Amino acid sequence: MVKRARTSQDETLDLYGEQVSPEDHLRVIEEMLNALSVAQLQTVRKLAATKRKEKLEEAKETVLREMKGTCEALGLTMKDVFPSLQAGSKAPIRVKYPGFSDM
Numbered sequence: 001m002v003k004r005a006r007t008s009q010d011e012t013l014d015l016y017g018e019q020v021s022p023e024d025h026l027r028v029i030e031e032m033l034n035a036l037s038v039a040q041l042q043t044v045r046k047l048a049a050t051k052r053k054e055k056l057e058e059a060k061e062t063v064l065r066e067m068k069g070t071c072e073a074l075g076l077t078m079k080d081v082f083p084s085l086q087a088g089s090k091a092p093i094r095v096k097y098p099g100f101s102d103m
Contacts, residue, residue: 067081
């Protein structure tokens with residue numbers, strides 16, 4: 001008789017391994033969400049919003065770093081590539097409200 005070793009839930013799901021597809025991750029998350037209360041779901045929502053902002057900032061920084069490197073390699077500045085970044089290049093926007101005539 002072969003004795004099987006017990007595995008933890010993480011090992012069974014292999015959530016951090018390369019063999020799990022993004023769809024499988026989402027399926028597991030959905031199953032976990034089904035077990036939570038409304039209050040717990042609100043907490044998860046706040047945590048997800050915070051994590052989303054963090055990842056967006058990281059992605060922005062990565063893109064900017066890559067663009068600056070590419071510009072430097074070509075002997076350009078960011079202002080050469082994006083002339084609208086120059087100070088004072090924006091004209092003030094006139095605000096109009098529907099139903100009001102120009103005053």
